Amino acid sequence: MTEKTKKLYDINQSVFAVAPMLDWTDRHCRAFHRVLSKNALLYTEMITTGALIHGDKERHLRFSEGEQPTACQLGGSDPKALAECAKMIEDWGYHEVNLNVGCPSDRVQSGKFGACLMLEPDLVAQCIAALKDAVSIPVTTKCRIGVDDQEPEEALNTLADKVIAAGSDAIWVHARKAWLKGLSPKENRDVPPLEYDLVYRLKQRLPDVFIGLNGGVATLEETSAHLEKLDGVMMGRAAYQNPMLLAHIDRVVYGEDKSALTSVEAMDAYRGYIENELNAGTKLASITRHILGTYQGVPGARHFRRIMTVEANKPGADITVLDDALAAVAHHQNAIRAA
Structure with a gap:
C-alpha cells in the first residue's frame, strides 16, 4: 500500500x-x-x-x-x-x-x-x-x-x-x-x-x-x-x-479546531478563482452555477439565486454580477434588522 x-x-x-x-x-x-x-x-x-x-x-x-x-x-x-x-x-x-x-x-x-x-x-x-x-x-x-x-x-x-x-x-x-x-x-x-x-x-x-x-x-x-x-x-x-x-x-469529521467559514467568507475566498477563470475566457455562468445554494436558508437567498441565475448567463457577464448578488443579500438582511 x-x-x-x-x-x-x-x-x-x-x-x-x-x-x-x-x-x-x-x-x-x-x-x-x-x-x-x-x-x-x-x-x-x-x-x-x-x-x-x-x-x-x-x-x-x-x-x-x-x-x-x-x-x-x-x-x-x-x-x-x-x-x-x-x-x-x-x-x-x-x-x-x-x-x-x-x-x-x-x-x-x-x-x-x-x-x-x-x-x-x-x-x-x-x-x-x-x-x-x-x-x-x-x-x-x-x-x-x-x-x-x-x-x-x-x-x-x-x-x-x-x-x-x-x-x-x-x-x-x-x-x-x-x-x-x-x-x-x-x-x-x-x-x-x-x-x-x-x-x-x-x-x-x-x-x-x-x-x-x-x-x-x-x-x-x-x-x-x-x-x-x-x-x-x-x-x-x-x-x-x-x-x-x-x-x-x-x-x-477531521477534528480540526477551527470555525466554519461563513457564506460571505466563502464568496471572498472563491472570488480569486472566479476572476482567474474569467480572465482565461471561461463564461461566468459555467463557474458560478455551482454556488447557487451558498445562501440556502439565509435571508436574501432568493435574491442571490435570481441575480446569479439570470445575470450570469448574459453575454459579457463579469465579476460585478457576483458583487450585485452579494449586495442584494446584504441589503435584504439589513432591511430585516432595521424592521
Whole structure:
C-alpha cells in the first residue's frame, strides 16, 4: 500500500467525500468545495474510457492548483482501456482512481459499465486488477447493493469479496438497489429503499477493509452517526445543493479546531478563482452555477439565486454580477434588522 493510499484510506481515520455527480462535480464545483473544506475527498464526474482515449484529455482531467485530494472516477469495462486511462489519471496528479459500478443510466448500460456490472463481478475484479497493475495511487470501487432481481446482500458480498481479492483499496457503497429496467436514473436515486444495515454488516464482516457509504445522507448528524459504524461517508446532492455544509466537515469529521467559514467568507475566498477563470475566457455562468445554494436558508437567498441565475448567463457577464448578488443579500438582511 502506497503512502497516498495510507493517507486516504487508513481505517483509523474517517473519510468524508463529495460524491461524483454527472454535470455537477466539474472542476469549478470542486474548486469551490475545496474552499469550504481542505480535507474532504472530492470526485470528478464519471469519465468514460472512450472519452479519455479518443477525446479531449485536457477538458476532462484539468483541475486547479490546490484542489487535491481529488479522485477521478472512470466508467468502463475493458481492463486494458481502464489501465491505459488510469495511467493518464495518475500522470495528471490525481490521488485516486475509482471504478463506477453504480450508475444506472441507459447510456451507461449500453456501454456495459456502471450498475449493470453488478451482474458481472468476475469482470469487475479483472478491471480492478488491471487498474492496480497500472498505477501506484489508490484504486477503489463504487457500487450499488445490487440490481434488478439480485438478492442485495448476496450481490454486495460477492462483488466486495472479488474486488478486495483483486486489490481494491476501498469500497464505496450506494446503499440502494438499481433497477436497470423500469426506473429512470433520477428515480433510481430516490425510489429504491435505502438499506444501510447491509453496508453495516459488510463492514462487520470485513473489519480490515475500508467501507464507505453513499446514498441519502443529508446532514452532519447523519454523517457522524454513519461514521460510528463505517470508515467513510459520501454525500451527494445535499452537499451540492447546500454547500455550506462542507464548511463544517474539517471540524466535525477531521477534528480540526477551527470555525466554519461563513457564506460571505466563502464568496471572498472563491472570488480569486472566479476572476482567474474569467480572465482565461471561461463564461461566468459555467463557474458560478455551482454556488447557487451558498445562501440556502439565509435571508436574501432568493435574491442571490435570481441575480446569479439570470445575470450570469448574459453575454459579457463579469465579476460585478457576483458583487450585485452579494449586495442584494446584504441589503435584504439589513432591511430585516432595521424592521
